[in-house]
Amino acid sequence: MKGIVFTEFLDMVEEKFGLEVVDHIIEAANLKSGGVYTSVGTYDFLEMQSLLINLSERTNISLDDLIYNYGLYFFKVLTDHHPAIFSLYKDPLEMLASIESHIHVQVRKLYPGAELPTFKIVKKEDKFLEILYFSERAMYMFAKALMEKTFEHYHESATIELEKITDDGTQVRFLISTKNDCYTTNRHIKKSA
Ligand code: HEM
Incomplete structure (x- = not known):
């Protein structure tokens, strides 16, 4: 690490x-x-x-709460140190879908010896992403916090559900649904008011 x-x-x-x-x-x-x-x-x-x-x-x-809170804290380290990576993405779902194929690929070059998780995309739609997390370190609550912060960073919100595939949390399924619809609905209400 x-x-x-x-x-x-x-x-x-x-x-x-x-x-x-x-x-x-x-x-x-x-x-x-x-x-x-x-x-x-x-x-x-x-x-x-x-x-x-x-x-x-x-x-x-609890360990889960501590790791989750550490993820919330660590997000600022990522945005402060790597603004260029964030500016490449305009959409949080796109960013999360690119961790494995682009972001952590860059991280491996910038931080030799980094121990990173593996993410596998199961399903990707306009407003939905199902992604699997694999890591011996079982830092799935760290992942959840970084995902939530990614949405906050782009001023969007989402529901992020997680489901442990293995009891020890080394394999976890994430179901991410964006709430873009709320924004559209609110805007609609405002307009017609
Ligand atoms: C600019 C964006 C990002 C950068 C520069 C970055 C960089 C890093 C670095 C340096 C580590 C520590 C590696 C080590 O200690 O050996 C790490 C770990 C991790 N990253 Fe990223 N990361 C980024 C985005 C994300 C996002 C958006 C997620 C969302 C899920 C994520 C998930 C994780 C997780 C879960 C770990 C913990 C290691 C593990 O679970 O095995 N990263 N990342």
Whole structure:
């Protein structure tokens, strides 16, 4: 896992829970790196897992909720560091359908050693996308958060349902339905009012 994922994670923990909690989880996690990360380095994912487990124990917040919230936080890192990638897409559904074929392909070049999930498109329609997530890291709640933020970024909204294919969350089905219709309806109501 890339160092930027660790450095930003620890920044979020400091922002939300304070420096004392950062120190506590680094110590309790008993890390090979000692908790010293550089953004361009590559580290064992087990260190992230251990940090998350200790944070969950310390805060009584579930792992799913912590990873989801980290995804919401990390989205800003992506838009700040990679505005060019976002400006290539005008539509959130198009963007999400291109993670595997374009975005993460670029990411592999920019971040050597990155460990990325695999996405497979099952069905793509104008306002609907069914996509499968595969990753040993089971960061499906991180994916859900990034998907929601992608819609927010383009000022659109969607319903995103997820369904675990395997109990451990290493394979997950996402059903994404855009709510463009609401916008059209509201506009129609406004016009006729
Ligand atoms: C400009 C857009 C994006 C960039 C630059 C980017 C980059 C990255 C980077 C650097 C990582 C960490 C890799 C590692 O630690 O080794 C990552 C992981 C990940 N990305 Fe992206 N990403 C982008 C968009 C997205 C979007 C829109 C999604 C939506 C689903 C997504 C889903 C994920 C997930 C789920 C992971 C966690 C790794 C895993 O599940 O195995 N990414 N991405």
